[in-house]
Amino acid sequence: MTLSLDYAALSDVGRVRRNNEDSAYAGPHLLLLADGMGGAAAGEVASAAAVQVIRRLDKPGIAGPDMMEALAGAVHRANERLSELVEEDPEREGMGSTVTALLFDGEELGLAHLGDSRAYRMRDGQLYQLSHDHTFVQSLVDEGRISKEEAFTHPHRNLILRVLDGRPDSDPDLEMLDVRAGDRLLLCSDGLPDYVSDQVIATSMADGTPDSVVVDLITHALEAGSNDNVTCIVADVVETDPASGTRPQLVGAAAELAQGSTGPATSSLAAQGHGGTGSGGGGGTVGLDPEELRYAPRPPKRFLWLRRLAVLAVLLALVLGGGWFAYSWTQKQYYVGTDGDYVAIFKGVDQQFPGVDLSSMYEKQTLEVDKLPTYSREQVEGTIQADDLAAARQIVTELQRAADECAAKPTPKPSTPPATVKPPVSTPPKPPVTTTPATTPTGTPSNGAVNPDDCDGVR
Template sequence: MSITLRYAARTDLGLGSKTRNEDSAYAGPDLLVLADGMGGHAAGDMASSTVVSELIGLDGESYGSDEALRRLASAVHDANARLRTEMDSDPELEGMGTTLIAFLRSGNMLALANIGDSRAYLVRDGVFSQITKDHSFVQTLLDDGRITAEEAEHHPQRSLVTRVLTGREDDEPDLSLREAKPGDRLLLCCDGLSDYVAHSTIEEIVTGDGTPAEIADALIAIALKAATRDNVTVIVADVVDGNDHSSSTTTPQIVGAAAAHEGAGSDAESAPRTPAEKAAALSREANAPTDDGGTDDEDGRPVLAEEGPRRFTGLRRSLLALLVVAILAAIGFFGYAATQRQYYIAEHDGKVTIYQGISQNLGPIRLHSVNTVSDIWVDDLPSFDRSKVSSLSMTAGSREAAIGIVENLRADMVTCQAQVADGSSC
């Protein structure tokens, strides 16, 4: 039996301190994508929108099921490589990353790619289940049997992710292929929903009656009622009979950072309407060259035919310069690698954060990047601990040791809050 999708995508900034939406989502006839960016400043929204823009070209195409999984895996790989390219071209973006949930439809099959702690749920025959596994510190504890599912839902370190797309070669998503049946309902969501709203509450809403748009609106509303401090984004999609054309959705929906990036350069009167046009428009923006496309020399001047002899002399000088640069780069590489085996604790967007590297820079070269942003607000720490975070004096030789420091800060915060509640100072 052929199937089609009826879908709705929604997002909200949330009630935290973020001034821009770092989530991106795309819902189309054959493709559902949700990405939760991280990295602070402009990096989080850049990461999520870049990945979404690389994937949406898959929508509107026809693939066999095995080919769909290969195409999806290839697109995720290309998107991850694009992140690396963006960071190489702009040091301010270093350390950015994003989670990813993506479904690509092929007939009545769904190819699935997942990395990070954004989630996909399935309702089938009234049964609500999570079909992705979080790549997180808490999930590791759960897999090892060190905590229960109930403890995992409220664990203070549930926001620590162990695997996301960061532009590194070893950023590999989980890939799978599953059958879709009419009557199925899919939910894709970021941790702005799952970290703040109880599993049972999400289940009650998603298994209830209503269109995907109504369910998506209800999920956003309950997340805001729960005072989510993060961006919250959801996609709800119903699987319907492919012969029932009145029930399917055909217009793509783009929300969050990807929509903001697309809208920045779009013309309302000539906006693309078909899935392929939407995909091409967003992809063109993400991959637009920074120059005017002309052929320039190393000084930025147009190259003229009569400049050949001068360019030959310049080539020899360039080769010598490259040799010197290569030697210096080799020295720098090993020095840089040594710095990346260190960690320190500092503030990032108001939260206690683990940085990888050392806090200094070497000229324009950043020797540090955000590794893990905790859920501890620096302002909630005792004054002594706040001063230590500000002074960048808390260092560690491994990520595990750095997490231990963060947990000690959490214990100090809890103790201080208890003393204040008892009328004492801390």
């Protein structure tokens, strides 16, 4: 015979807190608990939103390995929903929720877990914790730095490391679990295990119906001084068909928001006629709400793709800005070169880049390149850099002067030797004075004269 679940769910606002940030859902195929956090009204919004999205898994037909994919997809959709809620109201920034879900196909259980709410299984009188806390204290226990007993009283036992918060890295733990008739399952928010030991939980789980057990567990938490909301789901795995008339149960913030409640949450124990074990109003906490600090140390990672896009935009702006600055600098430079057969002044730098023209002709001169002395012509053809436009024009002036001197140089005529030549009177020659004139950038001597030999190449 196919196994089924006999379940009960109950949530209590507690004796201290003014609002209930826990939400829970129990149905024939799904047990789900979410503990919201973030202060103000954001905690209940987060948990209610998570439950409203994930509860859609409570339907037949999801079985075997498909349960893992279905759970992961539902948790991710709930995470996206939280992100949307923050975009709608930036005041909700920082809110989050735990998620602990058990999906049941009649033969196996699929577990999805994120945060510090817990899932337990009672089998053969032994209580087993199915989920693994994503808390700072649990990490110390895993590393062997403290014992489980020390973790129970550790001052930072509520510091949570992973939650459902609308950020891209909110991935749950996923696991397939065996199940058999006689198993008793428990899902609870941290308001129970933070104040009630596993031994007391096991004793309460050993007897009674799911309805009586949820009342007993919440009563133990309140009597132990729990200052948090307390929510429990207890389900028995039975070998009978689901009882006729069994309907899903929705409790906590999800139920209150669904009903349009705007006032403070009242005690579920009192509201459901289980006596006055839980106080609905209660006094407020002094100072900052500790729920606001549960995962405050986590660095913000919301909208990671936007942050990366912004960084890319900044880098692109720097590259483009640097490129524009370099281009602007080149357009303030001048040099003297050739444009066809004539000397010209160019604006920019004499460099070539694909698709970018770094220079343009500024002034074309009437001076022909072929009229320049050899040295000056070679300099112009290789380009002569100038500090500014005035300097470039001064270079052209010097080139023009050099060309004029070469043009004024007389062309030697061939001489006819005389019929008779008298031998010259020999006189001791004077030693020549050898000097090397310094040249200017245009190839003219420093004394203003053009080297006669350079003019030989003038055409």
